[in-house]
Amino acid sequence: MSRLADIPIPDELIQCARKADAAAQAAIYRAMGPAVFALIRRLVGNRAVAEDLFQDTMMAMFQRLGEFRGEAPLGAWLRQIAVTRCLMYLRSPWHRARLHWEFGDEDSSLRSVMLPATPATSVDVVDVERALASLTPVGRAVVWLFEVEGYSHEEIAQLFGRSVSFSKSQLARALARLRQGLTPQEDQEACTQI
Amino acid sequence: MHTDLDDKNIAGRLRTAADESSEAPYDWAEFQRRAHRSALTRAIERNRPVAIAASVLAALLVTALPFVHATREHAPPVALPDATVRTNASDRQEQARTRAIEGWLAGLPRDHAIVRVGTHAAVSSLQDQIAALDDLMSAERVSGAQPVRLDALERQRAQLVSSLAQVQYAEMLASATP
Numbered sequence: 001m002s003r004l005a006d007i008p009i010p011d012e013l014i015q016c017a018r019k020a021d022a023a024a025q026a027a028i029y030r031a032m033g034p035a036v037f038a039l040i041r042r043l044v045g046n047r048a049v050a051e052d053l054f055q056d057t058m059m060a061m062f063q064r065l066g067e068f069r070g071e072a073p074l075g076a077w078l079r080q081i082a083v084t085r086c087l088m089y090l091r092s093p094w095h096r097a098r099l100h101w102e103f104g105d106e107d108s109s110l111r112s113v114m115l116p117a118t119p120a121t122s123v124d125v126v127d128v129e130r131a132l133a134s135l136t137p138v139g140r141a142v143v144w145l146f147e148v149e150g151y152s153h154e155e156i157a158q159l160f161g162r163s164v165s166f167s168k169s170q171l172a173r174a175l176a177r178l179r180q181g182l183t184p185q186e187d188q189e190a191c192t193q194i
Numbered sequence: 195m196h197t198d199l200d201d202k203n204i205a206g207r208l209r210t211a212a213d214e215s216s217e218a219p220y221d222w223a224e225f226q227r228r229a230h231r232s233a234l235t236r237a238i239e240r241n242r243p244v245a246i247a248a249s250v251l252a253a254l255l256v257t258a259l260p261f262v263h264a265t266r267e268h269a270p271p272v273a274l275p276d277a278t279v280r281t282n283a284s285d286r287q288e289q290a291r292t293r294a295i296e297g298w299l300a301g302l303p304r305d306h307a308i309v310r311v312g313t314h315a316a317v318s319s320l321q322d323q324i325a326a327l328d329d330l331m332s333a334e335r336v337s338g339a340q341p342v343r344l345d346a347l348e349r350q351r352a353q354l355v356s357s358l359a360q361v362q363y364a365e366m367l368a369s370a371t372p
Contacts, residue, residue: 033218128211147205
């Protein structure tokens, strides 16, 4: 189930925002902003990058609101804008260069540090965040789009410009890693023996 | 003991994490401020070719002007055709425009922290030429030169001031570009 697509925005509010009504735009921003940022942060990991992409996405939404035909919820349309921008970033040479500068070697360059933007309220969420942080950016994007945002393998393949089997294999690998990260290691020695 | 998690369980936990309350990174006022700044940056980016073109044009003008000036100084003074003699009203308009440009130039900071060598040379050359023209006009007035001759010099001076403003404006845009 998609989070963004579930947010109800009255048509009247959208009409007012189209006419550059600042109050209506502010109301949409307040309603959509948190979910948009959460999605972007999960997809790209790095908070500073997520902020830039968030700004870009919200600006694009207000600029292109005239093109929104209302056939799908506003959140679904906005989600498409956000996801497209995130994937463009993940595919960009700049992103690869940044990972290389930050992590150096090839293996660790596949991962990026992702810390929760706001303090998580439960221990389980902290575990999930930590497990997500261990994934590659592409793997994380695929698993999030498939499992949380409800994208199909065909849609993910189209977004990445790759085959359906690419999406399936990325998902399988990401789930295997998440399983590994989320499984309680009870047989592991927790403390140093005295 | 290991507890194997199935994919549904993982998906459920991911959705729970997605449901965790999160906030936008900043409020509406900050969003608007950043949007404004971004629009400004894009406008500067869009104008960058114009600024470069203006700089090139000004540099060409600066290079060509000494030759034109030298040719005119050595040429015998000739009366301009009637058609080129402007009315007093348009003269006043031209002078007011030049004064406005000079006022704007006077309000600019003396020197930027980083100054491009080419621009600095162009600005210095234009300023020297304006000063030389001012001297020449003073001398012409004292010697009782014809109004037509003074008009021509005044027009030449206005062109120089306008070129100087273009160069300074181009430099200002280039400095504001990150």
